[in-house]
Amino acid sequence: xxxxxxPPSMDCAEGRAANLPCNHSTISGNExxxxxxxxxxxxxxxxxxxxxxxxxxxxxxxxxxxxxxxSTLILPHATLRDTAVYYCIVPLSGNTPLVFGKxxxxxxxx
Amino acid sequence: xxxxxxxxxxxVTQMGQEVILRCVPISNHLxxxxxxxxxxxxxxxxxxxxxxxxxxxxxxxxxxxxxxxxxxxxxxLKIRSTKLEDSAMYFxxxxxxxxxxxxxxxxxxxxxxxLSIL
Numbered sequence: 001x002x003x004x005x006x007p008p009s010m011d012c013a014e015g016r017a018a019n020l021p022c023n024h025s026t027i028s029g030n031e032x033x034x035x036x037x038x039x040x041x042x043x044x045x046x047x048x049x050x051x052x053x054x055x056x057x058x059x060x061x062x063x064x065x066x067x068x069x070x071s072t073l074i075l076p077h078a079t080l081r082d083t084a085v086y087y088c089i090v091p092l093s094g095n096t097p098l099v100f101g102k103x104x105x106x107x108x109x110x
Numbered sequence: 111x112x113x114x115x116x117x118x119x120x121x122v123t124q125m126g127q128e129v130i131l132r133c134v135p136i137s138n139h140l141x142x143x144x145x146x147x148x149x150x151x152x153x154x155x156x157x158x159x160x161x162x163x164x165x166x167x168x169x170x171x172x173x174x175x176x177x178x179x180x181x182x183x184x185x186x187l188k189i190r191s192t193k194l195e196d197s198a199m200y201f202x203x204x205x206x207x208x209x210x211x212x213x214x215x216x217x218x219x220x221x222x223x224x225l226s227i228l
Contacts, residue, residue, distance in 0.1 A: 043219035
């Protein structure tokens with residue numbers, strides 16, 4: 001798996017966009033970037049994934065730089081329920097084991 | 111939306127006893143996984159299962175652990191003789207990766223079973 005680096009924590013005001021960065025400078029050409037989050041001690045929740053094009057779904061947007069060495073997860077209007085630990089993961093392929101780091105602890109503040 | 115379900119939500123067991131954790135993966139998924147998370151630590155991979163056999167396992171998954179898909183819907187993790195250090199949250203996951211789909215299908219997780227060994 002490509003190693004990923006994320007800031008340990010971030011704060012975001014409720015209603016504002018939360019931009020969570022991730023560095024994955026050793027990513028190879030066919031490896032996808034996946035984002036998960038874990039709210040309290042619930043199971044990790046899949047958010048979004050992408051290869052090189054920007055992606056958007058009902059939960060978030062994923063912006064991947066042209067050189068693919070970094071990406072940003074965007075929660076467009078953060079709510080208190082988005083408070084969680086967010087993980088950026090680059091596995092060898094979709095069915096290989098996910099390696100969870102420490103992630104970014106996002107605190108959404110009222 | 112389809113989801114992975116796990117039972118029980120909390121299991122308390124005496125040390126040395128056998129325990130079986132149960133999971134119902136998403137119905138059309140082909141890959142199945144178990145992960146665990148010791149309190150305050152990272153989520154760790156245990157084992158993956160595909161086509162009725164283990165496809166990959168970690169060093170944690172020793173001879174005390176086994177997995178089974180006893181029927182078309184359930185996926186179980188058995189710990190033969192539990193130890194205090196087996197106390198953790200155990201998460202089941204499944205993915206739709208296979209010959210029918212692209213290789214980038216994400217894994218979807220259940221909400222876990224909290225296993226407490228006394």
